[in-house]
Amino acid sequence: MKTNPLKNTLLLTAMMAFSVTVIAQEKPTNTVTRHESYTSTTKNGSHEQIITDWKGKRYQIELVNDQLTSFYIDGEKIASNKWDQYSSEIKEIREQIQKNRIQAEKDREQARKDRAQARMDREQAQKDREQAQKDREQALKDRQQALRDRDQALKDRDQAIKDQQSAREDKKKTDDIINELVKDGIIPNEKALRRLTITNDQISVNGKKLSAEVLKKYQEKFNLVSDGHKSQTYMITRDK
Template sequence: MKVNYLRSALLLIAATALTTAANAQKPGKKTAYVSYNNYDTFDAKGRERIQTNWKGKTYQMELANNKLIALAVDGEIIPSAKWGEYSTVIAAIREQIRKDRIQAKKDQAQAKRDQEQAGRDQQQAKRDQEQAARDQQHAKVEQEEAERDQQQAKRDQEQAAKDQIQAKRDQEQASRDQEQAARDQIQAKKDQEQAAEDQRVLKRMISDFVADHIIPNEEALRDLSFNGEELIINGKKQPDSVFKKYSEKYPRFAKGNTSYENGQRQFNGLHIHRN
């Protein structure tokens, strides 16, 4: 499964939704939220934005200076007068986020240690190979120089044989690692080429939107959602005839779950999720 994530675009959507919730001042008002993975982030002003699924409900909240300034539950804006009813679950969510951050730091530290150990293992494998070669030469010299040392030479040969076996194992493992690295490089190149192609096709599709008078110009496209059931441009679902035309012309975007966000007239990215 290939997934190209646009985290910044998703966070921008969520931030917009929460800001709308904070300014609505109408209890019980419903707000349409975009569906995406749980997240916790801080903006440039230090405000914290959180969205998570907690015990069957979706919570969206915004905090400034560690104080709640906006709250929505399952898409419903909660007025500040009722925030106290949610204090327990909000505290539980923030505590879980705190634990997750601590665990993430531990995982990063462990990953670094694992990388360092892998480097040491590679160096040790090289030393083992060099030692095996020295042991072989030493055994040969002893055989040629002293008959009375045959027994000792035999023991040395046995040890050398063990070293050869280990060295062979190390060489085989190194070879497998190299092959895997080569496969990874090939896949990474394919992914890069596909991403570049997707961007080129996206630009052609946006040009078609302009040509079909769906949008006045390329910069007018704010967002789109394209899948096997519908085509939504700037929040407006397109007619079946338009959906059919673009599904036939751009099947890759239609068959995947494609989303695009263009914030502040700048290209933020393309996200295609394929099952």
């Protein structure tokens, strides 16, 4: 099978041209991809130098008081009589750099706000941690106090039970003594008793002193004998 060299060459050239066209279309055409800009102001005016990549080319621009004084593209110096041909590019470059500066200033301001907010967040987080620690300490104190309160409540309940038991025993002893006084004929009935006093040395009913034999009987029967040298007095008093 014969081939046509000229036809193949033309086809390959067309394919390469198409590839270059696609690449050119995909590449940004209006973005300052990298730039360095220096501006200084003196008593004699302003001096600005710009080195930037723009539309696939390297631009070096120098201006004094906004007037172009030096211009290079891809390292090639452009003659001053051709500067007007590039006025639109230079204007776009300077405008884009100004936009970049404004955006950079906004970014710096936002970064400053973010740092300030982050600092406040850290301070608040520290306060929250300190408050949480205080809350934990207070909760621990509350639990400890609750345990003490519960222990005291148990003690109070036990004491109340003991007091109730003692009160029942005291009432029973009082009733037994009064019944014994009625049984012995010392008083006609329980309502007749106004005052009973029993000490280590004597017994009296309604102010009347009774015999030593009666004292001994009631001391032994109702366990009213003093413990050692401690004096003991048992008394019942009723309203008329």
